[in-house]
């Protein structure tokens with residue numbers, strides 16, 4: 001079966017349609033299309049340089065695509081959005097580095113009070129204190145022990161929880177988490193992923209979870225997009241793609257996942273890179289032919305080497 005299709009799901013908050021991004025001669029994104037829908041997460045997976053962060057920055061409107069269309073609640077965004085302020089409130093990001101994303105000069109309370117005041121116009125000081133306490137508790141932090149602390153007094157995991165609370169403070173509908181656990185100790189990565197999965201459920205968030213670690217996708221995301229050299233090469237329901245990968249690059253990523261005792265690490269070894277080069281030679285970079293291999297399971301058709 002062949003289809004010029006992408007994982008279209010009804011009621012998308014965000015939709016990317018055939019997005020390209022060139023940096024001079026570097027074609028960072030080539031025809032990327034997917035949707036983010038409430039209460040569901042999509043994992044964007046691939047090796048360093050495949051275009052994941054560029055995608056995130058375009059969704060957060062920190063960067064503009066060279067081509068293609070970006071939709072927000074069914075309306076195409078061209079240039080400055082009519083309601084840019086609303087868009088920027090509704091689309092929040094959690095960054096990779098929990099250390100540099102908090103201001104060392106301010107307490108946890110301050111970090112949460114500002115977005116609450118800006119976007120909710122909270123009433124009294126008591127209301128605000130209550131909101132801060134509720135937010136901290138919702139991300140698994142003890143309000144009384146945390147609110148007056150400065151970032152350097154917190155662990156990496158606690159800081160990332162504060163970052164997640166800060167993103168939630170403005171009641172977003174979309175959360176973009178760009179490698180949110182890659183700088184954290186392996187022992188707490190799963191806790192943060194569990195937290196992201198929970199806040200997605202509780203807040204009905206449309207989530208983009210970006211990772212180089214395909215093994216973690218199933219912890220957070222119902223859907224997965226595997227990227228290779230700026231292109232989507234395989235996508236669909238996470239469980240299906242992980243249990244029945246059809247594209248050689250997805251298979252390669254899965255083969256680099258070590259056994260269950262170290263589930264949150266993938267390879268970056270010379271052997272992995274050598275195999276990635278072999279896969280690269282199998283992929284026709286400009287291939288636009290998409291093959292549907294299951295109800296919600298697609299791969300980019302392989303080309304002839306060279």
Ligand SMILES: Nc1ncnc2c1ncn2[C@@H]1O[C@H](COP(=O)(O)OP(=O)(O)OP(=O)(O)O)[C@@H](O)[C@H]1O
Pocket residue numbers: 023026027028046047048049050051052053054055212
């Ligand atoms: N501002 C820029 N100027 C020039 N090239 C860029 C710029 N931003 C990204 N690129 C290039 O675009 C490609 C995609 O980069 P991107 O950061 O999106 O990849 P990534 O998958 O997020 O990688 P990583 O996991 O290392 O962050 C890379 O070749 C990168 O060098």
